[in-house]
Amino acid sequence: MVELKITNLRASVEGKEILKGVDFDVKGGEIHALMGPNGAGKSTLGNVLIGHPNYAIEGGSIMLDGNNLTEKTPEERARAGLFLAFQSPISIPGVKISSFLRTAYKQLHPEDKVTVTEFFNRVKEHLRFVGLDESFMSRSVNDGFSGGERKRFEILQMAILKPKIVVLDEIDSGLDVDALRLVAEEIIKYHNSEVGFLIITHYQRILRNIDPDFVHILMNGKIVRNGDKSLALKIEEEGYDWIKE
Amino acid sequence: MEVELSKEEEIERLVESLKDSKSSDWEFHDKYNPIYSTGKGLNKSVVEEISEIKKEPDWMRRMRLKALEIFQSKPMPTWGPDLSGIDWENTTYYNRPDERKSQNWDDVPDQIKDTFQKLGIPEMEQKYLAGSVAQYESEGVYHSLKKVWEDKGVVFMDLDSAVKNHPDLVKDYFCKAVPFTDNKFAALNGAVWSGGSFLYVPKGVHIDMPLQTYFRMNNESTGQFEHTIVVGDEGSKVHYIEGCTAPRWDKDSLHSAIVEIYAQRDSDVRYTSVQNWSKSVYNMPTKRAWVDERAKMEWVGGSLGSKITMIYPSSYLRGPYASTSNLNISLAGAGTVKDTGAKAIHMAPHTTSKIIAKSISIEDGKAIYRGLLRMNKGAVDSRSKVQCDALLINDDSQSLTFPHDEIYEPTATFSHEASVGKIGTEELTYLRSRGLSEDEASSMIVLGFLDDVMKEIPMEFAIEMNRLVKLEMNKLGAVG
Numbered sequence: 001m002v003e004l005k006i007t008n009l010r011a012s013v014e015g016k017e018i019l020k021g022v023d024f025d026v027k028g029g030e031i032h033a034l035m036g037p038n039g040a041g042k043s044t045l046g047n048v049l050i051g052h053p054n055y056a057i058e059g060g061s062i063m064l065d066g067n068n069l070t071e072k073t074p075e076e077r078a079r080a081g082l083f084l085a086f087q088s089p090i091s092i093p094g095v096k097i098s099s100f101l102r103t104a105y106k107q108l109h110p111e112d113k114v115t116v117t118e119f120f121n122r123v124k125e126h127l128r129f130v131g132l133d134e135s136f137m138s139r140s141v142n143d144g145f146s147g148g149e150r151k152r153f154e155i156l157q158m159a160i161l162k163p164k165i166v167v168l169d170e171i172d173s174g175l176d177v178d179a180l181r182l183v184a185e186e187i188i189k190y191h192n193s194e195v196g197f198l199i200i201t202h203y204q205r206i207l208r209n210i211d212p213d214f215v216h217i218l219m220n221g222k223i224v225r226n227g228d229k230s231l232a233l234k235i236e237e238e239g240y241d242w243i244k245e
Numbered sequence: 246m247e248v249e250l251s252k253e254e255e256i257e258r259l260v261e262s263l264k265d266s267k268s269s270d271w272e273f274h275d276k277y278n279p280i281y282s283t284g285k286g287l288n289k290s291v292v293e294e295i296s297e298i299k300k301e302p303d304w305m306r307r308m309r310l311k312a313l314e315i316f317q318s319k320p321m322p323t324w325g326p327d328l329s330g331i332d333w334e335n336t337t338y339y340n341r342p343d344e345r346k347s348q349n350w351d352d353v354p355d356q357i358k359d360t361f362q363k364l365g366i367p368e369m370e371q372k373y374l375a376g377s378v379a380q381y382e383s384e385g386v387y388h389s390l391k392k393v394w395e396d397k398g399v400v401f402m403d404l405d406s407a408v409k410n411h412p413d414l415v416k417d418y419f420c421k422a423v424p425f426t427d428n429k430f431a432a433l434n435g436a437v438w439s440g441g442s443f444l445y446v447p448k449g450v451h452i453d454m455p456l457q458t459y460f461r462m463n464n465e466s467t468g469q470f471e472h473t474i475v476v477g478d479e480g481s482k483v484h485y486i487e488g489c490t491a492p493r494w495d496k497d498s499l500h501s502a503i504v505e506i507y508a509q510r511d512s513d514v515r516y517t518s519v520q521n522w523s524k525s526v527y528n529m530p531t532k533r534a535w536v537d538e539r540a541k542m543e544w545v546g547g548s549l550g551s552k553i554t555m556i557y558p559s560s561y562l563r564g565p566y567a568s569t570s571n572l573n574i575s576l577a578g579a580g581t582v583k584d585t586g587a588k589a590i591h592m593a594p595h596t597t598s599k600i601i602a603k604s605i606s607i608e609d610g611k612a613i614y615r616g617l618l619r620m621n622k623g624a625v626d627s628r629s630k631v632q633c634d635a636l637l638i639n640d641d642s643q644s645l646t647f648p649h650d651e652i653y654e655p656t657a658t659f660s661h662e663a664s665v666g667k668i669g670t671e672e673l674t675y676l677r678s679r680g681l682s683e684d685e686a687s688s689m690i691v692l693g694f695l696d697d698v699m700k701e702i703p704m705e706f707a708i709e710m711n712r713l714v715k716l717e718m719n720k721l722g723a724v725g
């Protein structure tokens with residue numbers, strides 16, 4: 001049973017406290033939406049979850065399937081099954097997508113003895129699903145990608161690398177209507193009882209395609225409301241002002 | 246796309262096979278003692294002894310003695326890295342590994358053969374090469390050339406053998422492009438040179454597979470002073486490759502080679518060198534090419550390891566429409582100074598040069614680009630392009646650029662581009678968040694930085710370079 005358990009998580013960046021005690025659980029099969037105003041700490045949470053070295057954990061814990069990841073390196077967390085689709089994926093010139101994905105996959109799934117050709121066929125198939133040309137295989141990671149292409153590539157990585165807990169940080173921002181549909185389809189296809197989702201978003205749009213089981217509101221480093229998708233609707237209509245901390 | 250994939254597979258397969266054949270790393274030390282050594286230190290009698298044991302013609306002996314005088318009278322270069330650590334007194338200038346020079350691996354003494362086998366040389370020879378020379382310490386111990394090329398008049402052997410077998414041919418080229426008056430280290434080479442290769446490609450002969458020499462230094466505090474001559478006669482085409490390694494030592498050793506290349510009219514000569522020195526080596530070769538009318542000279546260099554390296558391969562573009570390109574990759578690891586660059590001397594109209602230098606500095610490693618571009622008066626409509634890219638891995642890594650331009654021809658055009666980048670936490674974290682270890686992530690970024698030039702070097706060497714970068718990053722441990 002897949003379960004991410006975040007308990008009283010506190011974290012800071014450059015000495016400034018951003019997360020001030022965050023609690024929630026994501027179980028296999030569940031879809032959680034995380035909303036909140038700009039600067040609330042949503043991306044910080046994503047980065048803290050994957051162990052970004054610029055973010056210091058000040059207290060609390062991150063557990064995945066009973067393993068304590070709080071002190072673990074980013075690669076150990078990835079190998080445990082955590083995946084973050086970054087809000088602004090960085091470009092890495094010269095690092096070919098083909099060899100990057102192949103290396104990553106070997107690390108994450110050493111048991112799978114898939115051949116190079118089979119593996120690359122898989123990648124090509126998913127490139128098609130997210131609406132990217134096969135020629136992306138020989139391009140460098142995010143290098144010269146448009147905003148939307150970066151997002152599509154993040155989703156492709158999710159589908160290829162097969163994590164257990166998927167955190168999507170504003171995967172819907174900057175996507176055109178068709179891309180949003182493709183991305184949503186890819187998410188729905190990947191969604192199963194062994195995978196838990198945490199979808200960070202500002203918009204109701206993506207949640208119309210993907211039904212969240214839970215909606216959380218993060219404000220000023222704390223979860224201030226928990227609810228179901230009606231909460232997301234209310235935010236869309238009324239903003240955050242009505243929520244008193 | 247399918248082609249792309251099968252190439253990926255091919256690389257993967259080759260990387261795997263190299264892993265097996267070379268898992269022991271190159272920094273092993275053989276328990277092999279030379280059968281003859283001149284002992285430590287350098288003077289007239291040492292030089293005479295070398296000439297004597299080689300049973301050289303008199304002209305060569307006299308040349309050596311003249312070079313020794315010049316060496317002794319020239320001051321150390323002071324414009325570059327600190328060379329005060331070179332211990333002239335404690336260096337052995339000549340070590341003879343064995344009496345024989347074999348043309349069959351079976352005749353090479355076992356221990357030496359084992360070394361070359363560990364380095365994967367005989368295997369490479371079979372698969373990719375038209376011919377090869379293997380040098381151990383001061384002497385070539387093995388050379389071979391496929392019969393088709395021998396029949397076409399190609400000469401390929403260690404220079405000592407060539408002096409004996411083709412004295413007139415050697416005499417035409419020996420120390421013409423690089424006179425031993427050129428600099429202190431060239432003079433030293435002139436005095437004590439031993440080994441190196443002689444390659445002559447006759448008029449119009451195109452050799453489609455590379456020829457390679459592999460140099461192996463084994464004993465510490467030993468100098469290696471090979472002298473290599475490559476002659477591409479008119480309209481010929483050839484690719485010559487050099488590989489050098491040395492084990493890990495505590496004491497400093499000196500490598501001071503001369504490489505002379507003659508790209509004659511309409512010829513196409515490519516010289517690739519991949520050097521992988523141990524951290525105690527001073528690497529001070531002098532490499533120069535004469536490039537005649539419409540000839541094309543390509544320098545490709547990968548330089549890893551060593552304590553101090555100073556290499557500036559030069560092309561003298563002597564005839565109209567002569568062209569040269571120079572691609573250099575250097576990796577300055579902890580405690581290393583890489584002072585490398587290129588020189589292009591445009592002496593005739595419509596000549597072109599293109600220089601790409603890529604450096605990577607790790608820990609307190611220091612990579613310096615030092616270049617000279619000269620456009621002589623009369624080098625009408627000549628063009629040059631210089632590009633230097635540096636990647637710094639750690640906070641105390643350094644990179645410096647010293648381009649030097651002398652432009653005496655108003656119609657000549659040239660451009661310089663330079664970039665310095667640092668390996669970033671964001672890039673590393675991105676890759677690590679996908680399961681790559683810190684080492685894997687950083688070597689991937691480093692290799693990405695080299696990607697646009699990796700295509701230019703032969704695949705086996707690209708893979709070797711790949712392996713060496715990974716090894717270097719592994720040794721480093723934590724990055725950032």
Ligand SMILES: Nc1ncnc2c1ncn2[C@@H]1O[C@H](COP(=O)(O)OP(=O)(O)OP(=O)(O)O)[C@@H](O)[C@H]1O
Nearest residue numbers: 013014018036037038039040041042043044045054
């Ligand atoms: N590396 C950093 N250095 C300094 N401050 C940072 C850093 N990362 C985040 N912060 C600060 O932390 C706060 C939370 O930022 P975060 O990116 O987590 O917000 P967010 O909820 O994702 O906002 P948005 O909706 O705009 O994406 C902001 O005030 C931001 O400026």
Ligand SMILES: [Mg+2]
Nearest residue numbers: 042043044087
């Ligand atoms: Mg954000």
